[in-house]
Amino acid sequence: MAEVKQLNEYNEDSIRSLDWREHIRLRPGMYIGKLGDGSAPDDGVYVLIKEVVDNCIDEHTMGYGKQVEIGIEGKTVTVRDYGRGIPLGKLVDVVSKINTGAKYDSKAFQKSVGLNGVGTKAVNALSQHFSVTAFRDGKQKTADFEKGILVKEYKEQATQEPNGTLVTFTPDDTVFRNFHFIHEYLDNQLWNYCYLNAGLAMHFNGKKYVSKNGLLDLLQRKTNPDELRYPIIHLKGEDIEIALSHNNDYGEDIFSFVNGQYTTQGGTHQQAFREAYVKVIRDFYKKDYEASDIRTSIVAAISVRVQEPVFESQTKTKLGSQSVYEGGPSMKNFVLEFLARELDNFLHRNPAIADALKKRIEQSERERKELSGIRKLANERAKKANLHNKKLRDCRVHLNDEPPAKNKEEFVSNQSNTTIFITEGDSASGSITKSRKVDTQAVFSLRGKPLNAFGLTKKVVYENEEFNLLQHALNIEEGLEGLRYNNIVIATDADVDGMHIRLLLMTFFLQFFPDLVKRGHVYILETPLFRVRNKQETIYCYDETEKQAAVKKLGNKPEITRFKGLGEISPEEFGRFIGEDMRLQPVILEQGDHIQQLLEYYMGKNSMERQEFIINNLKVELDRVEDGEPAVA
Template sequence: MAETKKVVADYTEDSIRSLDWREHIRLRPGMYIGKLGDGSSPDDGIYVLVKEVLDNCIDEYMMGYGKSIEVSIKDKTVTIRDYGRGIPLGKVVDVVSKINTGAKYDSKVFQKSVGLNGVGTKAVNALSHYFKVASFREGKMKMAEFEAGQLIKEHKEVPTTEANGTLVSFVADDSIFRNYHYIPEYLEKQIWNYCFLNAGMRINFNGKNYVSKNGLLDLLERETNADELRYPIIHLKGEDIEVAITHNNDYGEDYHSFVNGQHTTQGGTHQAAFREAYVKVIREFFKKDFDAADIRQSIVAAVAVRVVEPVFESQTKTKLGSLNVEEGGQSMRQFVLEFLQRNLDNFLHKNPAVAEALKKKIEQSERERKDMAGIKKLANERAKKANLHNKKLRDCRIHLNEEPPTKGKEEFAFKQNNTTIFITEGDSASGSITKARDVETQGVFSLRGKPLNCFGMTKKVVYENEELNLLQHALNIEEGMEGLRFNRIVIATDADVDGMHIRLLIMTFFLQFFPDLVKKGHVYILETPLFRVRNKQTTIYCYSEQEKQAAVKKLGNKPEITRFKGLGEISPDEFGRFIGEDMRLQPVILDHGDHIQHLLEYYMGKNSQERQEFIINNLRVELDVVEEGAVPVAATT
């Protein structure tokens, strides 16, 4: 038998490569801006690009320069103008194109800044198809233009009548961010957060002004419904710390945490310190050892801190790590605890009505927890047994809540961001997805049929209903969002009446008992094609009537048209195209002003007459027009 020789490339000096800053960012963009994404998720990279430029503008404002910022996003062109000091004219090119170059290494110039590692605008530059920077400073202007991080034109310094400041304009590279689009609601929330953290600062976004007078108090007023609050919002401010606290009737804990103006969506040491300190102060005030879960149940809180040289766990700065505590300094835990012990305790003593309302809420949570204890224990035992043989859950190998390995952290984090669970109806649809999915990052949970309409029910129903209990265990959200196993929860149902109803029932379950899943942007609707238009050479999948008409026109000569009615009709080979890199997802977004209980009552409650009148008044009939010459083969309508 002939010996098989393994071919191994020579390992020589030529094998060693040195990448310049631009090549490295473009080769490993995830290290710098997290998820690439198409814009359907609030933490997709295109929003991080906007944030990186805005962070510099906010840092100027925090240092006392410029009271307003202008942001314009038209089509895919982002333009941001601040009125700070402006980049020193001789360094305009270096600041946006030389790694580890910037003023923020000088703590005398920029104190308690969020952008400390000199990477931000360089990453935006490198990942943009087109990038322009202009600095206006003391009657002079300097401008430079780039493509994919490479300087294409450095303009000469010229006189100007423009006010001091910096202008950055860029178009994200669509070869890196494929099929991307900006969702206005995500950008608006991002801008509001900047305003809440910098009371008095004005941001003009596409012609609309955003400004906050009362900081985090305004944030909680915007995020909550006054009718649902158990007591007025507690608003406390100190040097380098601000908190706002209240309770409503929702389940779970809802936190908005910030460091130096950065929205730390994944929390960190400051959020953990607040959760711990809040429990300690409440126990000491009421002189009773309440359970921590009862104290924090239904809490809605915002906490913002400012620190020198914060240590984030990644370039995207979504989680604060341990701080560099200098000799004689405080830990974050001590800092937050001492602030709350002094200020929250004083507030509760001065406002006995608020203290009494808070105590009643804690006691109510305590009663509910004890009432559920027996059935919860039994349900969890059943769930553990079912999980061993649960044919309804096809799990994946990597999960969002797992600790990264010692080696390959970057790649593992990228996969964690893409962890997805598809919630499907019936075995045929789940079978197609299961065969086509990526077993490393995509799981499938199959429903038996229409789940229970749990509007108006207590959380006891989650444990009494086997399917809902298994779903919460699959997601690992029983004890809160910290253990969530999947970054994206995708409802994958047919585009018919029954499928729409199942979507509503699942969303009702999440909004009723786990609203943070929706608020934090984890829930999506899977878009699958309605039509397949093909001839012998080309196949085009269409997601709307308009796309179908365009495909028929493009292919011409009587193409074959298939109308997909259900997910089960799509073969596994085809399905692989719709849940891969080009997967189309519609995020479930709560608009400002939407109140969860009011929404659920309208759509899922017993006001059928009101809903019927709305449907009649807003009914539209759309005719399925077939292009002349097209042949609808195997069309199932």
Template sequence: MAEVLNQYNEDSIKSLDWREHIRLRPGMYIGKLGDGSSMDDGIYILLKEVIDNCIDEYTMGFGKRVELKIIDGKVTIRDFGRGIPLGKVVDVVSKINTGAKYDSKAFQKSVGLNGVGTKAVNALSSTFRVEAFREGRSKAAEFERGILTNDHKEKDTTENNGTLVTFTPDDTIFKHYHFIHEYVENQIWNYCFLNAGLQINFNGRNFISKNGLLDLLQRKTNPEELRYPIIHLKGNDIELAITHTSDYGEDLYSFVNGQHTTQGGTHQAAFREAYVKVIRDFFKKDYDAADVRQSICAAVSVRVQEPVFESQTKTKLGSQIVWENGPSMKSFVLDFMAKELDNFLHKNPAVADSLKKRIEQSERERKELSGIRKLANERAKKANLHNKKLRDCRIHLNSEPPAKNKEDYQQRQLESTIFITEGDSASGSITKSRNVESQAVFSLRGKPLNCYGLTKKVVYENEEFNLLQHALNIEEGLEGLRYNNIVIATDADVDGMHIRLLIMTFFLQFFPDLVKNGHVYILETPLFRVRNKQKTIYCYTDEERQRAIAELGNKPEITRFKGLGEISPEEFAQFIGDDMRKDPVLLSQDAQIQKLLEYYMGKNTPARQSFIIDNLRVEKDLAEELAEAAAKN
């Protein structure tokens, strides 16, 4: 037997074609898969790869409009650029390392996956169709899971030049996938902000920006909370927008060649360092860097020739230079800011004065906290040695990937998750059924403190908040965040909902960037188990329960789960694995955090009382509705 297992010959060597390799190892090409509940899930990467090609055409001066439709999971994208050369339509979407981006004259600063993007979309779609329109002629090709099924002949057309791509993500790879339109709209706005004048039509709604990153910051901030008008600076291959708000933390948006680098990189680090230096030099004071950057909201966009990224999905820039034989990223950003930002502050003394007051306010707050912060951190370090609240995992978002199998490790980093739960029974079930490689559990002792309206002092005074802050590693900002997904897992009863609100209040009050950057979720667990001797169906809604009863028939056994602790670890493993359902905590673009918290977590206002009375429903009401529906059937 051992002899058979140890055989190593010609039959042991397998050569996969391009589509087989992409389908076998999708993480190498698009990061994690997911079901669409996270903004970095694979279906949004597929969308991005096709749109990136449209943007490249726009930046080359061809086609000012892109049309996008997403209906029932099917995506249609039409640009009005030059169109793929007709003789290369099949090759461009089905042969690795085929594309114009290898010709630096045609695409100096492109954003796509350099010969891989549309091939990955093709291979990972159940159906994929591409059609090019070029000088009165068109050519189309159709594929299923990367296999060519129909190679149409060229024909005459009256269509304007451009390319039309239609695809449906493969639901055997992206299980239970669904597009969240808020995520898609956020992607679209980023494209528009970075390409002023570009028009994108999404399901009939037009998106366009005239002022670039200025529009982005106006959309991301509340004008009433700004300490001074947004500073907007533009130069060759660089654009900046800067302001300060009243929120805690740093809110930074960084982009390279139109790509949103959600994990930052050399350009973001250069901006953070350069901003502090310019401010210190302008005011001739050695301010603490944390005070200068506290409450900053900024966006930085750079154009780089042949950028080097630290992952295939391009979420973190690794380039140290801007263009061949050009300046380092650090000196490029510093030289620009040292001139332009310094000039702006000299010309706008009122803005400079407001900025100075904001920095000095942060300095006072930090000094007030310094004593209690030191004691709290010492307690936290001791607690971390035997921290019973945290059952940690092995892979973290901020870990340094190993040299070997780097792509696989980076994909698992994106899957890193911490469940925040309450009670020994619930945390026990999750702890026993979790994936110890990438899933951690933090247990609450009971209902956390309502911290609405409190200062950050409470984060250090409250042992539970302080330990949670340390578990997440967010005291100094999001750059050290240890988990990509923060999942609140509470019972679906009144107490569970209250705990959920209190945790979200903690994040929104002190670490709003976690929510704004799409890291916070609510865990969905089944409300019912419907089963007979042959089959078990878990139901998340009453509608699913009714369908399960109809499917199983003959009076199946129905169990109502009232708490997470009632679900056995064996069952729980199904609900936090590959098919885990989680709802993202989303903030609308015009949401004003303090007003939102005041409404839901402040004193009982008449407006909230009226809302509760108008929307209150009890189980008896639901039971009566279900009985009526059953009688009609």
């Protein structure tokens, strides 16, 4: 009892003061959101790059430097800008002292992204190696760090290099375990910087990024011209820019930005746009359309410049500012006044576009009314099913939960890790359910192969009980604002049937909820195909190459188990594959992908065309296997 009392004793010795480096490394989620391994676009390794590049963008915004160079070699990142360069005497302080920076002085940085003096310090503390060099007025100075600890500060020396800053860092693999960079995510990130900063040229591993037309270029890249109902409307004003159109997809696809920062979770500016757009359209057509009919199938982008922006977390994914600047108009009035003037004028000057927009709204209105009856019945069934829903084993924290007053940052970090596994069969879902983290991981069990949704209307989502229950589990009927899980993970067996179920589920999402894929919420779970073990060690292998390496390492003919189905993996083992070392393959739509054409090819009735492609591209590789084991095709 005395020992228990001592453990629970709370006195002066219980109080610790952490220095800046210790605190960042102990609570990284407060500074960069979730850690992750690079398989998701909001994983920490991308936030580290963003924090460094944001400083380059702020220099450009202030009129210094028109070029940023980024390189990734292996796991090391290099960023070079041509701004003013960090003052040499403060070089070490700027990257290693919290609350040190120039952005507290509004004269030096107007409407910048980073304001708290935290970004590069977090990168420094969470990097295995971190080096910064400032070039300023013919002189340069360098400082090297390891995990935030200063290793060497070099003396100032003369240089012929133009002004600017060079940062090189390697994320700490003890923090970001098994991390890797997916270049498609960086590609999108860099394009967004260019769309929001006319005249800025960015170079990434030899590829150049530049935009002349801002958000117009963004929407042209994000959409397919064959699917747009009318040409993109592009409106620009002081501290605000908007581009919009409608296509044939379901839902809303809105990209929002503040001071060059992509606010993936929206905020006051995005909500202001959604409300203002509805009001302006109603006023223009003098008809009280439903808000959902006006916004259904919209694809839009809004960018605003704000003084002293208030974000809801250090990762700056959601704007909380209520006004554009101190003493200025509210965000809602600012956006409304701009749209009421510019969009109204545009529609009056372009009657053909105004007519096409009206037809799209009225088409949505007809579709909604046709669905209303069956939607009501389906929702009633779903509510009853939810009371005894054996398909969904829910978790405790959800993406759309309101953060509590206490431990808010930790709660937000948990929200970003919320995951729903969609799996098939009782045995597989049973293994995942027993080994999952009940706080952040949910399981939805399919009865068998779902319906092929290609070419069907949204009516089938309500008529098909399984689709309707899945829609309600995700809470996406009215759009992504209420999405309950950040990660939607398709977990199927590694066989032909499992692959088919993957395709059917991806078809469902792409047909009816494409924003889930476009916003990077959908993944494929990779589970090991083989277990190779002897009495001393067990190695799990995800492909034939890994298996051969494991056999060679363990030697003496170890025991090899081939996992065909998820149900064959015990819950104890499964816990390893959905924990910190979980391998996820993101479902990524590449630029130029035409969703309907993709679905037509893979899920349509052109079986002969697919068959011909498979025959022409089939490769049979015979792997040489040691110790007389049979070759695998």
